[in-house]
Amino acid sequence: MNWNIIVENIPLYFTGMKLTLFLAFTSLALSFIIAVPLSFLRNSARSGVRYAVSAYTLLFRGTPLLVQLFLIYFGLAQFGLIRHSFMWPWLSSPLVCVLLAFVLNTAAYTTEIFAGALRSIPVGELEAARAYGLPKSKQAIRILVPAMLTRALPLYGNEMIMMLHATSLASTVTLLETTGVARRITLDNYIQFEPYVTAAGIYLTITFVIITSFQIVQRRFAGYLEPRSI
Amino acid sequence: MRILINSACALVLATTFLTPAFAAEKVTIATDATFPPFESIDENGKLIGFDIELMEAICKEAELDCDIIGAAWDGMFPSLIEGKYHALISQLTVTDKRRQVVAFSDIYDHPIFRFAAKKGADITISPEGVTGKIIAVQTGTPMDAYVTAHMPGATIKRYDSGSAPFLDLTNGRADLVLGYQAQIVHSFLKTDDGKDFELTGPEMTGKDAKEFGEGVAIAIGKNNTQLVEDVNRGLSKVRENGTLKALMTKYFGE
Numbered sequence: 001m002n003w004n005i006i007v008e009n010i011p012l013y014f015t016g017m018k019l020t021l022f023l024a025f026t027s028l029a030l031s032f033i034i035a036v037p038l039s040f041l042r043n044s045a046r047s048g049v050r051y052a053v054s055a056y057t058l059l060f061r062g063t064p065l066l067v068q069l070f071l072i073y074f075g076l077a078q079f080g081l082i083r084h085s086f087m088w089p090w091l092s093s094p095l096v097c098v099l100l101a102f103v104l105n106t107a108a109y110t111t112e113i114f115a116g117a118l119r120s121i122p123v124g125e126l127e128a129a130r131a132y133g134l135p136k137s138k139q140a141i142r143i144l145v146p147a148m149l150t151r152a153l154p155l156y157g158n159e160m161i162m163m164l165h166a167t168s169l170a171s172t173v174t175l176l177e178t179t180g181v182a183r184r185i186t187l188d189n190y191i192q193f194e195p196y197v198t199a200a201g202i203y204l205t206i207t208f209v210i211i212t213s214f215q216i217v218q219r220r221f222a223g224y225l226e227p228r229s230i
Numbered sequence: 231m232r233i234l235i236n237s238a239c240a241l242v243l244a245t246t247f248l249t250p251a252f253a254a255e256k257v258t259i260a261t262d263a264t265f266p267p268f269e270s271i272d273e274n275g276k277l278i279g280f281d282i283e284l285m286e287a288i289c290k291e292a293e294l295d296c297d298i299i300g301a302a303w304d305g306m307f308p309s310l311i312e313g314k315y316h317a318l319i320s321q322l323t324v325t326d327k328r329r330q331v332v333a334f335s336d337i338y339d340h341p342i343f344r345f346a347a348k349k350g351a352d353i354t355i356s357p358e359g360v361t362g363k364i365i366a367v368q369t370g371t372p373m374d375a376y377v378t379a380h381m382p383g384a385t386i387k388r389y390d391s392g393s394a395p396f397l398d399l400t401n402g403r404a405d406l407v408l409g410y411q412a413q414i415v416h417s418f419l420k421t422d423d424g425k426d427f428e429l430t431g432p433e434m435t436g437k438d439a440k441e442f443g444e445g446v447a448i449a450i451g452k453n454n455t456q457l458v459e460d461v462n463r464g465l466s467k468v469r470e471n472g473t474l475k476a477l478m479t480k481y482f483g484e
Contacts, residue, residue, distance in 0.1 A: 077401035092403050174387045183317065187370025188309040190331050209469050 005189050006198050009181070017202050018183035018187045023167040023177060025101060026205075028160055029072030031107035038107070039085045053111065066169050069101040083175065106163045113159060114134035118144065119151035150222040157214040161207055168203075178202050257294050257457065259285060259448075260315040266411075266417035267481050268321045271300060281319045284338065285448070287473045292464030297429030300417035303368065304390060307332065310449060316457055317450045323372045323436070335461045337445035338474065342372065342411040344416065345400065345431040353406060355431025360384040360473060365431035366395035366404035367446045373408040375441035376434075393417075399427065408429075412482050454460050 006013075024027040060068065076082050078092055090096045121144065129143045149156075171180030182195035188197075247477075261269045261281060269279040289296035298319075301309065309315050311331055316473055321341065325332050345365075347353055355362060361383030367373040369388040376385050387404055389395050392413070398404045400423045407414070411433065418424040436442040450457050468474050 074397055074401075075398075077403070084400060088402075092401075094403075172390065174389060183390075184369055187304050187306065190311060190328075192305065192308040 002144075002189070002191050005185060006194050008170040009185055009195075012176075012181050012185075013198060013202065016176055016178040016199075019170075019175060019177040019205065020164070020167050020202070022103065023170055023175075024160075025100065027102035027106055027167075028163055030099070030112050034103070034107040035110035039148070040117055040140065042111055043118055049156040057108040057112050060105050061112070064102065065105050065166055066079055066172065069098065069169055069173065072101050073097040073180060073210055075199070077168065082127060089228075094170075094173045094175055098175060102163065102166065106159065108155065109159050109162075113152050113155045114148055117148040119136060119157075120151055121147045134214045142195075146221075147162035150225060151224050153214065153218050157210065160210055160214075164206060164210065177213065255295070256297045257289070257316045258314075259298045259317045259319055260306055260309065261285075261298060261301040261318065262293055262303040262320045264303070265321060265379065265391045265413060266393075267412065270417075271321070275428070277420070280477055281321060283477055284468065285319045286470045288448075288461060288464035288478075290464075292312060292460045294464070302372070302390070304445040305393070306455055310451060313451060314452065316394045317448055317461065317470065319448050320448050321446050322450060324445060324447050325372070325375075328443075328449070331452065333454065333458050335450060336465055337447045338465060338469075340435060341433045341442075343376070343442055344411040344429045345408065345412060346396075346407045346414045346424075346427050347405060347430045348399075349428045351405065351430070353430065356381040357383060358382050360406065364403065365406045365408060366398050367408050368392045368395060372442045375413075376439055377408055379441055380439065394443055396423070399479045400424070409450045413427040416482065431481060 007188065038053055038056075041049050042057070044050050047106055059133065072091075073094065082088060125143060125147055126139065129139045134142065167177055168179035170177050174180075176198045182199040185195040186192050193201075246354055256444060263269045263271045263277055263279075265279075267279055269277065270279045272278045277300060282298060285296065285298055287296075301315070303320075305478075306315070306318050306320065307328070310318050318332075320357065321339075322328070322334075323341070324337060328334075353359055357380060360381050362389055364385045365377050365381065366387045366389065367377055369390060371392075374386070377384060384406075387395075387398065389398075389437075394410075395404065395407045395409070396418050399407045408415075411429065414429060432438075432459070434442060436444050448461055450461065458466060465474075
């Protein structure tokens with residue numbers, strides 16, 4: 001065992017962890033903003049809109065995230081048209097490519113989670129809102145979105161954890177997040193167990209924090225959904 | 231039924247753990263096949279390249295039963311240390327750091343290291359000249375060690391494979407690649423992708439910076455003195471009978 005090397009590299013792990021957190025939470029925040037409206041469109045009465053959103057979620061849930069990342073990072077760069085376009089200053093950055101892939105991917109999953117929760121809202125809640133004469137927009141913001149989010153919490157918590165772990169793929173396009181740091185230490189010092197166990201410990205700690213906060217949020221906001229004894 | 235399953239399990243375990251002890255030992259040699267013209271995979275999935283042919287010749291001369299397999303660069307050294315492989319051939323430079331964890335055969339080549347850049351990029355290769363430039367290298371290689379130690383002003387992008395730095399050089403994400411001159415010339419500049427690029431800066435060897443090592447050799451498990459002996463015997467025969475020279479001419483025209 002050679003833990004000295006790990007101790008020497010604690011600052012590197014710290015920057016790696018910061019990048020991991022940045023990637024995970026930026027992707028999750030952006031995809032949340034995209035997924036809420038998309039989940040309504042996914043249940044739209046107009047079949048064209050519904051199919052368009054379904055096609056998007058199928059595309060991004062139906063292909064591996066690593067493949068999507070490589071297509072965006074290496075694949076797009078192959079086309080001179082894109083390299084000479086106004087987008088290139090953005091797409092040449094690995095950070096932008098990684099965030100683009102992560103956001104598109106997790107937004108697809110989140111859309112399906114939210115859309116499913118929307119469908120499971122009892123008709124009674126919506127009828128009550130109508131009975132109060134709330135306009136459509138208010139029905140959505142005051143009734144449907146909160147009801148959807150509270151019902152989606154357990155599944156959405158899972159998606160957050162999956163996204164956190166998926167950030168490890170960023171190391172394949174040169175970003176030194178937690179896994180990238182572990183791999184670099186492996187390559188420089190020819191040890192595998194210690195660097196990867198340290199990385200695993202970091203992910204486990206962050207996951208633990210996410211799970212605990214979700215339990216608190218769930219008790220506070222989704223308590224009314226719990227089965228109750230009389 | 232249960233007895234049958236148990237004994238089947240025992241048999242599998244026994245063969246897994248005991249076979250190497252009494253079978254005529256097959257020598258497993260790993261290579262990172264992302265490094266043409268030294269080692270790569272052809273369109274049929276077969277390993278090809280200078281190192282592969284050299285290793286096959288050595289095994290033949292030393293009468294070793296060799297199995298050369300492709301492996302991921304980031305796991306190669308640890309797996310050799312753990313004993314999953316018996317040896318590695320991958321243009322591995324001999325350095326003090328590597329000597330601490332593995333043994334090496336005799337050195338079979340002295341590579342030249344060069345930078346590659348876009349034609350007319352006019353970058354001066356010096357610690358000051360590359361400040362602010364993006365240099366792409368393969369992680370954990372002598373090239374990585376050299377730029378990390380001597381060019382702190384540059385942004386260093388590190389890749390898992392030997393070929394990815396060239397991808398990002400051609401699409402403009404990197405300004406410079408540091409690599410083996412033979413690798414740059416034969417697998418990049420001569421291709422369509424590399425036609426707008428050129429070698430730049432001085433030729434560098436292990437004499438110029440310790441990071442470039444003493445030369446390239448075959449890495450072997452630290453305590454496997456028998457295999458070091460066998461490989462060295464094969465290597466000296468390959469050198470004497472002209473095979474090594476013929477391979478150099480075939481691949482590099484030297």
